[in-house]
Amino acid sequence: MKPLETALRPVRLRMRLERSLTWGILGMAIGAGAALMLRLGGFLWPIKGLWVLCSLCLLASILLGGLIGFLWPVSIKRAAYQVDHCGLMARVQTALEWEKYQSGEEHPMILLQHQDAQKALEAFDIRTALPLRPRKSVLIIAFGLIVLMVGLGLVPNPQHEVLQSKAIFKQEMGKQAALVEEGAGKLETTDPKENQESRKILGDLARDLRKADSPREALSALDQAQRKLENLWKNDADTLRNELANQGKNDLVSALEKGDAKDTENELKAQGAHQLVQSLTQAAQQTTSSSVQQALSQAAQAVAEGNLSQAQMALNSIAAASSGSPGQAAALIQMARNATARAGQAMGNAVPGSAAQALVSLGLQAGSGQGSGSGVGSTPGQGAGGGAGKGSTNLDAGYQNHSGNPPVQGNTAPKEKVGVYEAIYDPTRLDREGELTRERGDIGDGETTQAQLGPGLGSVDENVPYPQVALEYSQSAVQAVENAKLPTYAQKWVESYFASLLE
Amino acid sequence: MISKEEILSFGDKIDEIREEIAKEIVGQETVIQQLLTALIAGGNVLLEGVPGLGKTRLVRTLSKVASLPFSRIQFTPDLMPADITGTNIIVKTEAGNEFRFQPGPLFASVILADEINRATPKTQSALLEAMQEQSVTVAGVSRPLGDPYFVLATQNPIEQEGTYPLPEAQLDRFMLKILVEFPSLQELGQIVGLTTGGEHEPVRQVTDGETLLRLRQIAQSVPIAEAVQAYALKLVLHTHPELPGAPEITRSFVRYGASPRAAQALISTARVRALMQGRYNVAFEDIDAMALPCLRHRIALNFEGLSQGRTVENVICDLLQDMAQNR
Numbered sequence: 001m002k003p004l005e006t007a008l009r010p011v012r013l014r015m016r017l018e019r020s021l022t023w024g025i026l027g028m029a030i031g032a033g034a035a036l037m038l039r040l041g042g043f044l045w046p047i048k049g050l051w052v053l054c055s056l057c058l059l060a061s062i063l064l065g066g067l068i069g070f071l072w073p074v075s076i077k078r079a080a081y082q083v084d085h086c087g088l089m090a091r092v093q094t095a096l097e098w099e100k101y102q103s104g105e106e107h108p109m110i111l112l113q114h115q116d117a118q119k120a121l122e123a124f125d126i127r128t129a130l131p132l133r134p135r136k137s138v139l140i141i142a143f144g145l146i147v148l149m150v151g152l153g154l155v156p157n158p159q160h161e162v163l164q165s166k167a168i169f170k171q172e173m174g175k176q177a178a179l180v181e182e183g184a185g186k187l188e189t190t191d192p193k194e195n196q197e198s199r200k201i202l203g204d205l206a207r208d209l210r211k212a213d214s215p216r217e218a219l220s221a222l223d224q225a226q227r228k229l230e231n232l233w234k235n236d237a238d239t240l241r242n243e244l245a246n247q248g249k250n251d252l253v254s255a256l257e258k259g260d261a262k263d264t265e266n267e268l269k270a271q272g273a274h275q276l277v278q279s280l281t282q283a284a285q286q287t288t289s290s291s292v293q294q295a296l297s298q299a300a301q302a303v304a305e306g307n308l309s310q311a312q313m314a315l316n317s318i319a320a321a322s323s324g325s326p327g328q329a330a331a332l333i334q335m336a337r338n339a340t341a342r343a344g345q346a347m348g349n350a351v352p353g354s355a356a357q358a359l360v361s362l363g364l365q366a367g368s369g370q371g372s373g374s375g376v377g378s379t380p381g382q383g384a385g386g387g388a389g390k391g392s393t394n395l396d397a398g399y400q401n402h403s404g405n406p407p408v409q410g411n412t413a414p415k416e417k418v419g420v421y422e423a424i425y426d427p428t429r430l431d432r433e434g435e436l437t438r439e440r441g442d443i444g445d446g447e448t449t450q451a452q453l454g455p456g457l458g459s460v461d462e463n464v465p466y467p468q469v470a471l472e473y474s475q476s477a478v479q480a481v482e483n484a485k486l487p488t489y490a491q492k493w494v495e496s497y498f499a500s501l502l503e
Numbered sequence: 504m505i506s507k508e509e510i511l512s513f514g515d516k517i518d519e520i521r522e523e524i525a526k527e528i529v530g531q532e533t534v535i536q537q538l539l540t541a542l543i544a545g546g547n548v549l550l551e552g553v554p555g556l557g558k559t560r561l562v563r564t565l566s567k568v569a570s571l572p573f574s575r576i577q578f579t580p581d582l583m584p585a586d587i588t589g590t591n592i593i594v595k596t597e598a599g600n601e602f603r604f605q606p607g608p609l610f611a612s613v614i615l616a617d618e619i620n621r622a623t624p625k626t627q628s629a630l631l632e633a634m635q636e637q638s639v640t641v642a643g644v645s646r647p648l649g650d651p652y653f654v655l656a657t658q659n660p661i662e663q664e665g666t667y668p669l670p671e672a673q674l675d676r677f678m679l680k681i682l683v684e685f686p687s688l689q690e691l692g693q694i695v696g697l698t699t700g701g702e703h704e705p706v707r708q709v710t711d712g713e714t715l716l717r718l719r720q721i722a723q724s725v726p727i728a729e730a731v732q733a734y735a736l737k738l739v740l741h742t743h744p745e746l747p748g749a750p751e752i753t754r755s756f757v758r759y760g761a762s763p764r765a766a767q768a769l770i771s772t773a774r775v776r777a778l779m780q781g782r783y784n785v786a787f788e789d790i791d792a793m794a795l796p797c798l799r800h801r802i803a804l805n806f807e808g809l810s811q812g813r814t815v816e817n818v819i820c821d822l823l824q825d826m827a828q829n830r
Binding site (some may be wrong): 107 | 510511525730782
């Protein structure tokens with residue numbers, strides 16, 4: 001007897017196809033439901049690539065359902081039951097059961113029954129009996145969910161702005177990372193080891209900037225890079241100070257530690273030129289650090305030529321690292337910091353009350369300064385604009401206008417002020433004209449002050465030590481604070497901030 | 504050993520018998536089919552119908568076609584058991600007087616017990632032994648009856664006054680209970696033409712007892728799938744309200760359910776029906792088709808069922824519907 005299993009193969013395949021279709025459509029319904037949930041979630045949280053995720057979810061569900069449905073085996077018994085159910089009237093099931101009772105001589109009834117079953121199977125029209133028809137209800141539900149999901153795309157999504165601002169932030173970080181890498185490539189110090197270390201630090205910074213998803217992460221990376229660079233320079237600065245101290249130049253060492261350029265120059269003047277040259281040359285010979293050696297030699301040469309400011313600069317290029325004076329690498333970091341603050345502010349504007357705005361408004365980064373916030377009036381204007389950058393705070397602490405009365409802290413919305421502080425020193429504006437600053441006054445009562453900024457100090461290829469400009473910063477800030485109508489506690493913040501910078 | 508040719512000729516034989524019967528009996532195809540099914544399955548039949556529907560004629564025709572000895576017993580309240588079983592009578596012989604057994608009408612192959620519910624229970628029980636054991640015991644001596652042995656009892660559904668309804672035990676011995684319906688207008692016209700007109704073609708003897716036994720043997724060899732058998736058994740079990748898993752309808756309207764004889768009847772008759780349909784296996788449809796005649800006389804409704812106007816047929820149909828959904 002020809003086994004029925006062979007005759008049932010097309011039926012089993014058909015049943016697997018039918019099951020694959022059913023489960024595929026079920027998968028579509030489940031996928032559509034999940035995609036709809038994702039879509040709804042997209043209104044609450046900023047999810048990148050939402051449409052792609054939804055489409056993938058839907059597609060994966062359909063494929064998974066269809067695949068599992070097809071791969072799940074269909075037993076012979078099940079196939080026999082199915083064909084009998086479609087009009088074969090238990091022929092196949094009976095034949096399959098009695099197949100196992102085969103012995104040498106078959107009972108004619110069993111033989112006839114088996115033949116009858118096979119004949120019926122051969123005449124069985126699979127396509128008509130087992131149509132590949134999906135369940136309408138499930139299909140309707142699935143399509144309904146898909147339409148709903150697509151329809152939600154027409155609803156304005158508040159998270160869209162957040163995602164856009166995040167994308168812009170990432171783009172900006174990418175640019176900054178490229179600039180840092182470019183700067184790292186051009187970096188040249190006297191000490192090859194220091195050069196290599198600096199490049200590595202900047203390289204890591206560039207990588208971290210690219211990875212950063214928020215201003216907090218970017219600023220954290222910048223802080224880390226700055227700390228590493230400072231540690232690197234600190235070694236050289238300590239070496240320089242030790243060498244000078246060994247030469248008995250303790251006063252000079254103190255002046256260098258303070259970071260006061262005038263003091264340093266005065267100390268250099270106080271020393272005898274000849275003796276100074278000798279001491280500097282000896283210190284240069286004794287030191288093992290090549291960058292310190294070079295700085296000391298340059299200073300000795302400058303003193304010998306009578307150019308004390310050149311000598312002061314040479315010494316400060318190493319010593320000032322401990323006080324945070326920006327070198328080439330530090331300038332790159334500061335530039336990146338400014339850009340991060342600006343990008344973070346843009347993100348903060350997109351999402352009021354976000355961490356980005358909090359970071360900016362709390363003035364966590366010196367030199368970011370653009371504290372323009374649309375916060376509620378109770379937020380203090382802490383946008384301390386120190387350092388190299390557009391150091392301006394535009395945030396008022398709920399300032400309320402009282403005509404004829406002194407300003408009081410109130411709950412009104414903050415007013416944006418223009419140009420309270422202006423950049424005194426901005427590495428991106430070196431060798432260029434300054435900007436016009438205007439300050440508002442009360443109508444008929446106040447005064448208008450105009451200030452024209454001169455070109456920035458230094459040149460694009462030079463580093464200007466911070467102590468050289470810190471005093472001017474401080475003076476301008478105090479002046480601006482007095483002219484501006486800041487509350488007393490905010491004035492004190494600004495004053496104490498600049499005082500700490502000058503220490 | 505059954506041969507393939509015999510199996511293949513089964514359907515033809517049945518058709519031949521049917522065609523011969525149709526010469527005498529107009530319509531009643533379902534009744535004839537069920538009757539033949541029971542005959543081949545080796546069971547007895549209870550025919551219920553109003554008088555004048557041709558029940559007696561049908562049985563007589565069947566016995567002619569099958570060339571089987573036929574006996575008709577008209578049951579009346581004064582009928583005694585000895586009247587149907589036979590009795591010992593004294594016979595004068597050359598050797599002297601001796602008792603000789605005079606067989607009663609039960610000693611035939613086809614017995615028509617007309618209006619069985621009119622006889623006393625004592626007489627009814629005399630028939631019981633013949634139906635079940637296919638033997639008669641008179642004065643302590645058991646005498647076997649022939650094979651095939653076929654009892655067809657008739658009942659009148661009206662005129663129940665002064666009758667002795669068959670007890671459940673006796674009802675259970677009937678394999679099928681067949682309801683004879685009133686003929687349609689066309690059939691009535693044909694009946695009148697057949698019986699009041701001129702001569703008509705006489706029926707032929709197309710089979711005999713041995714052939715019927717052979718047909719029975721063939722039918723008993725029809726295979727049945729486990730699922731189908733389980734379905735038949737579950738159907739019988741579901742008629743019992745006290746058993747776990749009984750459906751709602753049984754628990755609500757049935758007082759007592761069918762006995763294991765019902766399951767035997769279902770399987771046996773389903774086998775015959777499958778062969779009659781040209782199949783060599785029992786199908787779910789065969790069980791469904793034989794469910795009513797096999798179960799209707801074996802199930803009793805409770806008061807709630809009766810008061811709600813439910814019939815046994817309704818309950819069986821609902822049961823079949825319920826089981827078909829869970830098949």
